[in-house]
Amino acid sequence: MKAERRFTHAQLIHPDERIRIHLLNNEIYRTVGTHGHDFVELLYIRSGKAVHRLNDKSFLAGAGDAFVIQAGDTHSFEPITPFFEWIDCMFVPEFIDFDVRSLLSDRKYFASDGMEIDYLMGAMLREYGEKKPAYLTKLRGYLLALLAELGRQGEQRDERPYGSRKKTRLLQEAVEYVHLHYRDKINLDDAAAKLGISRSTLNRLFRSRANDSFAGFVNAYRLERSSLLLRSGELPIRDAALECGFADGKHFRTLFRRRFGMTPGEFRKAAAAGAAEQHGEPEQPE
Template identity: 80%
Template sequence: MTEETKFTQAQFIHPEERIRIHHLNNDIYQSVSWHKHDFVELFYVRSGKAVHRLNEKTFRAGAGDVFVIQAGDMHAFEPITPHFEWIDCMFMPAFIDYDVRTLLSSRKYFASDGMEIEYLMQTMLREYEDKKPAYLTKLRGYLLALLAELGRQGEQDEGVDYVKRKKTRLLQEAIEYVHLHYRDKIKLDDAAGKLGISRSSLNRLFRSQLHDSFAGFVNAYRLEQCSSLLRSGDAPIRDAALECGFVDGKHFRTQFRRRFGMTPGEFRKAAISGDGGTTMLAETDYGPQQPLAIPR
C-alpha cells in the first residue's frame, strides 16, 4: 500500500444527521487514492466498472456491486470504463440499531434481489437531498432494510446458484447499458450483442425478471429521466423529450400521459405547484410502479 489519507466524521458528516449520502461519478473524481476513515461507508456501483482495492484484496467492481467499508479499513479505486457512477452512503454506527460489524469488508455483495438495493440506495439519496420532515427517521428505516439484505446475503452459502447469479449480472449489465445510452437510438440487437446473448434471450430475461420487455423498460426509463427534467428545469418540453431519446412528439405525449396520467405540460405545472408531480416520481424510479425485484 502507498501513503494513505485519513478522513474523519467531522469532515463529511453533520453531527446532528450522523449520515451523508451523495451521488458521484468520474467526471468529479478520476480516481480515489488509498484512504481510511472513522465512519462506515457503503459504496454502491450504479454503472461502469472499476478496480476497487479494499485492505489486502482487489475486486473488479461493476454495476450492482456493493462494498462495506468499516471504520479503519483502507481502500482505493480506479475507474476502468469511460463512465463510472456510484452512490456513497457514509454514516456513524450509532445512527442505526444494527451491528454493522457483522458485514464483511473482505467480500463483495451483490444486488441479488434485482433492483431492491438500487431502489433503496436511490430512495435514501432522494430523502437525504430533499430533507423533508422526518427524513432521518425514514433514512434509518431504509438503511436498516438495506443492511438486513446485505446481512442475509452473508448468511447464505457462497455457492449461490450459478444460473441465478449469471442472470442477475446480465440484467445489471443490460440496465447499465440503458442508463448510458437511453439518449440514443437503442436497438435490441445492439444491446444483446453487447451482452453476448441473443435478442430473444434478452427479452426473455427482462420479461422473467422485471415483467416487462426490454423496449418497455427503455421507454419507462426515458420517461423517468424526462419527468426529472420537467420537474427541475425550464427547458421546453420538446427539448426535454429529445434529450431523453424521444424523436416522435406524438408518441412521447401519448406514452407520458399513459404513464403519469397527465400531459407533460400538466405534469410540469403540478410539480412546480407541489400538487402531485414529485409524489408521483417517488413511486416510479426505474420503470414499473413498484420497486423492481428479481425473484431468487
C-alpha cells in the same frame, strides 16, 4: 495501504441527518485517491468498471457490486471504463439499529436478484434528494433492508443453480448497458445483440426479475436521471429531457407526470421551494 487523506463525519454529514447519499461518476472524479474516514460508507456500482482497492486487497468493481467500508478502513477507486457511476451512502453507525461491524470490508457483495440492491439504493437516493416529511425514517427502513441483505450474503453461500446465477449476471449486464447508453436511442434489439441473446429472452428476463419490460426499465431510469437534472435547475426542461434520451417532449411530460404525480415544471418548482425552505430552516425534522 496508507491513506492520503482522512475525513470526519463532521466534515461531510449533517449532524441532524447522520446520513448522506449522493450519485457520483468519473466525470466528477477521474479517480478517487486513497483515503479513510471515521464513518461507514456503502458503495454501490451502477455503471462501468473500476479497480477498487480496499485496505490490502484489490477488487474488480462492476455494475451490481457493493462494498462496505468501515470506519478506519482505507480505499481508492481507479475507473477502467470511459464511464463509471456509483451511489455513495455515508452514515454514522448510530443512525440505524444494526451492527454494521458484522459486515465484512474485505469482500464485495452482489445484487443477489439482479435488482433488489439497485432498487433500494435508488430509493434512498431519491428520498435523500427530495427530503419529504419523515424522509429520515424511510431512509432507516431502506438502509436496514439493504444491510440485512448484505448480511445474509455474508452468512450464506450462493447455492443457486448455475442457470439462475447466469441470468442474474445477464440482467446486471443489461442494466449496466442501460445506465451507460440511456442518453442514446436504444431498444430491445440493441441490448439483446450486445448480450448475445434473443430479444424475447431479454424481455422475459426483465419481466421475471425486474417486474417490468425492458422499455419500461429504460424509461424509469431516464425519468430518474431527468428528475435529478430538474432538481438541480441547471438546464431548461426541454434540454433535460433531451439529455436523458427523450426526443418527444409530450411523451416525456406524460411519463414524468405518471411517475411523479406532477408535470416537470411543477416538479422543478416544488424542488426549488423545498430547497429554499431547507436552507432557511437549520432544523430538519424527520
